[in-house]
Amino acid sequence: MADVTITVDGKKLTAPAGALLIDVCRKAGIEIPAFCYYPGLSLQAACRMCVVRQEKVPKLQTACTTQVAEGQVFITDSPEITQARKATIELLLGNHPLDCPVCDAGGECELQDMTFKYGAGESRMVDVKRHRDEQQWSPAVYYDRPRCILCYRCIRMCGEGMDVWALGVQNRGASAVIAPNGGDRLDCEQCGMCIDVCPVGALTSGSYRYKTRPWEMNHVATVCTHCADGCKVTLGVRQSPEGAEIIRADNRDKSGINGDFLCAKGRFGFDFVQNPQRVSRPLVRNAQGVLEPVSWERALRTAAMKLTEVRDTRGGSAIGVIGSNSTTNEENYLLQKFARSVLRTNNIDHERTADYAAFAHALAGHAGRAASLRDIASAPAILLVGGDPTKEHPLLAWELRTNVRINRARLYVANTTPIKLERQAKAVLRLPADGYPLLAAYLGGQSTSIRDISFRDALLAEESLVVIFGPEFRGAQLDALVKWGIERPHIRYACIGAYANSRGAADMGLLPHLLPGYVSVSQPGAFSSEYPGMPTAPGKPLQEMLASVSSGDLGALLVVGANPAANQINPAELRKTFLIVQDIFLTETAAMADVVLPAASLYEKTGTVTSTYGDVQLARKAADIPRSKPDFEIIVRLAGAMGVDVKTLVPFGGSAVTADLGQSRGAQAGEADRHAVWLAARSLEPKLSPFDPFATMDEIERLIPAYKLDRLNLFGGNDSPTEPGFVPLSQLIAPDGVTPAHDGLFTSGTLGRYSTSLVDLLRHQSPSMAETAAD
Amino acid sequence: MPRLVSHPDEVKIVTKRFGQGAANIDRYIELGGYESAKKCLEQGADWIINEMKTSNLRGRGGAGFPTGMKWSFVPKQSQKPKYVLVNGDESEPGTCKDHLIFLHDPHSVIEGTIIAGLAIGSKLGFIYLRGEYRYLLEIMEKAVADAYAKGFLGKNIFGSDTEFQIITQSGAGAYEVGEESALMESLEGKRGVPRIKPPFPAVVGLYGGPTVINNAETIATVPHVIAMGGEAYAAVGSPRNGGTRLFGVSGHVERPGVYELPMGYNLKKIIFDVAGGVRGGRKLKAVVPGGSSTPVLLPEEIETLGMDFDQVGKAGSMLGSGGVVVIDDQTCIVEFALRTISFYQHESCGWCIPCREGTDWLKKSLTRFHAGFGSAKDIDNIQYLAENMLGRTFCPLGDAAAMPTLGFVKKFRKEFEDHLNGKPCPFAKHVELSVV
Amino acid sequence: MSVETMSIFSPQLAARLDALVAKYPVRRSALVPMLLYAQDEVGYLSDAVITEVASRIGITELDVRNVATYYSMLRFKPAGRFNVQVCTNISCMLRGGYDIFDRFQDELGIGHKGVTPDALFSLEEVECIGACCWAPAIQVNYDFHDDLTPDRVPAILDQYRAQAKSEGKADHA
Missing domain, CATH: 3.10.20.740 (Ubiquitin-like (UB roll))
Structure with missing residues (x-):
């Protein structure tokens, strides 16, 4: 225009x-x-x-x-306009209950702010206000009609924004109310977006209501710990006798990659942090075979002794390491470095939910062909194949809907089963049940059993296209799909996997065949100066490690933030090895361990995580839970207990430190920093801590070409995309180890089971909406 | 059965077939019906619009917008189908003229709809009646079926190549649906909440197509305008106010009823001559000139007042729907104001804040005030509320509530003050008004 | 489910509603009249009515409720077989509308929105029904009665009692 x-x-x-x-x-x-x-x-x-x-x-x-x-x-x-606005507020306040002192929105209320600004401080209304009792619509959403000013934001957000259409307006005039679709209950995705957009305290959150006053909280912007979409989430944190507890999660300043959006998991699924079932002390299995609380020193010493013994007597290949999908990049990096250079094993893997290695291989050498989430949000055309973003990737689904609605983007869906996003699609290609392997050939113009040529023609007519594929695409199949587009300059790709740092786990080399940045372990001279003495033969993938456990061949297994006993191995089998577990909870796996080290969750530490779209973001410490430690610190301490010079693991101090801009300090997290106390007691400068995850950042960037991060941007709370095109060509590893998670809106692997809110929401759903918990 | 009245001063144009069995299509034809439609079919759109403009016919719904001009706003070329929508959601208190048209002369509505369709190039018209008018809807449905049977409606109307269809529709109780964009919403099966304007219906209306919406009386007048010729019709009325108007006189008069009088006819004569004067020989206290939303007039204001859009507007009120409500000197104005505002409170769609909250608050204040629990401050507050609703609401309903309220408070302040200090209402039997 | 085979309405009404949705350029236009016609037969908009109407139009039940609750003639509780609606708006009020309403209250022993124990009558004070020049006026179901005086109230009630008797006890509600 x-x-x-x-x-x-x-x-x-x-x-x-x-x-x-x-x-x-x-x-x-x-x-x-x-x-x-x-x-x-x-x-x-x-x-x-x-x-x-x-x-x-x-x-x-x-x-x-x-x-x-x-x-x-x-x-x-002008005076006329000011009067008009003042009068409107006076009219609203005529019926609006002045329960601001107890209202959740008090202090964050647009009606309060406008009343303050336009000076409608005196009420002319002396008649009785209309009253209606508050209603609970779901475990997540409460509605207080007297406070409602009928701005209809909730209805539109639910309908236009979420495509759920669960809210309406009923009755008329002064009797008009917002009404949920289930009569007196809300059957929906429970995303809480309606609460978020409510300008007053009419819609309140089941988990937050009447808990605190907004000004009693510190607000810490971090990254959601659940799915792989990487929503920025603002945690409202309040000091507690024990440390600091999270009271609320929202997307307060809407500054993140997710803009307005947050789903049920991001908004309500933070309460695992305060779950009483958390492991609160290090545990060691005693002579009676019972796990008993011990000191950190004793637990670390027990673990270190066993690891040293197995390494020195049976070699590193008798040790296995399983990493996590939700620990930070720095932790993952450190863990595999510890495994390779201290434990001297390539037996390291994680629960893979997508074949990022194959993705990196396919894109290697082709810069500018990976699509970040921002690319997806502004793409003029998108092809979505496999997956069901509405359930598994709510932010992706939001961005696709928004892009279609606001920018008139064209969405193409090719799927074996119907998915909700087809409502936004310009064209849908229904694939036969075994259709995904045919897709690349179909798109390439070869004759296949897929007959609908118009779909392909429409795609090829697009000048710019982002292809998003689900975890159905792995190995050679993934390779073929990406190859099809790499030949066409206008096509970019995004691969969707499951958890908060699944992508980072793969990028950081939690893989038996591949080093950080997808460099083959067998590549001559690779990382030799950083990882002296590293074995060069590929290690065992997760399944093989577990098989070795079952056959009694593995001397020791270190599991960090993973729960293979949930569905990959009979828990009792785990007793056949010396098992060390770092975790938040006494999971099925941890319950079988010889040593349990209580870890901090992502909300209790600082570091970076990489979304499934390759966007790196800063996670900041919000909560502070006593007697647990970040995995980074645990690994450093474990290495220290094994007699390693931790400087070789974490290049802290001296000239090596350039990455730490002070952002890991307490001031940045807004909390008293226990590390600072520890360091000060040892006459160390806080900046020069071996527990500082940012001390590894230079090394990560040096060794992983895809990670060229704009640090100011990153530390400023923005997303910084990676560039898999810079990955050197590496070996394609077999897709066998990939198990798509298929978590739904209210499940989040093992972690989700410890969130009371998510469990309640799952229970609230009518059978049609409910999913079974996936692990 | 509604009683028909007549008076020598009446100029019977729209009502000329009333009471003559014209609901029967053959009788209607015998009385000259459908000739105008046929003539329009021959003459074409431009000629029709020109005649309408010449006639100075102005919308009978209340706003008085010139009909010919309204039709001319519809784009000649349109990607989407165009529609004619007849507003028979007659709901303004004091108004029952369309009631008689549907009852006595349903074919005039059909014929007028056909002509409007020809004028704008539409193939489909809707006749929307308020839900309460079920027996009238049945009469209309029968009339439409008869017109189809005669070939006056359908693919080839009057044997021509021109298509025109009519669908009748029932409302279900909502004054707000009388607002044109709310009417379209209702017809689309939605809540009767008005639409944001622009775009105006002539450009984006029903189902997104260009739409002309006319009051049932306007549409029923159209065939007569064509039959008489625009110029002759205009000559009946006053300057810029063509023709006659159906004035529904109700309240405290001897002979209430619907009278068809030339535009510009004196209001005092309507009350004292045409309608037989104030009932029981009482004195005139006030008159609401055009339905409940129009500000009240005092006896001294109607001496020389001619009933057309411009003159009543100049007198500080509105001609509105032509519903003249006569109030005698034994009536409590506070109660009358309360009953008026109760209506708007009940009918506010609730969409916008000033109307939803304003009408509710006014009703609460007036209820308490009339019951004798008011304070002097209330009178100012009522005025303040009404002033701050006026011109600020999403649609004219807010104005329709605010304008009469301001009239009552300003012109009868003394009577409000008489209710103060615990004094009982000097008039009403219903001090504790039951509330709808 | 197929609406036609599972309808809760009489075959006549079901056929009428089938025709209704086909009449308009857009199916949803049938919603408001459909609700009213369904209410005429069932007596009120029960949950089952809402469900069937939603499925006939092809919209959600929430959508149907959003619309239905807007219109004042539509109700969600049973009324009497004869719903007496007394207008008390200005024109009727000036000519004794409230006296008529009072008389009905006395005769029926119920108030606004009340239903007699035998479910024969219900009473409502309503807004303007478009009979201002023949005030005071009432509607019993869809029948108008105008130029009323309180004295005529018993006769009107008797007329409907007689009608009920002649039609038998085939009560719709």
């Missing part, structure tokens, strides 16, 4: 013709208040707060519905 010039309060503003006056003004720093207007959602013109005076127009106009045209003149601030 051509630009036009308008005058607002005497200022000349230039904007595209047809842009909404409210947006134009806000961009120019002219504040226009509004309750019902919400960027990206349909227009309502219902609250009448955004009224402005337009020259030569008799009535006040709503800025949210006024499209700018050349030469218009507006006044947005």
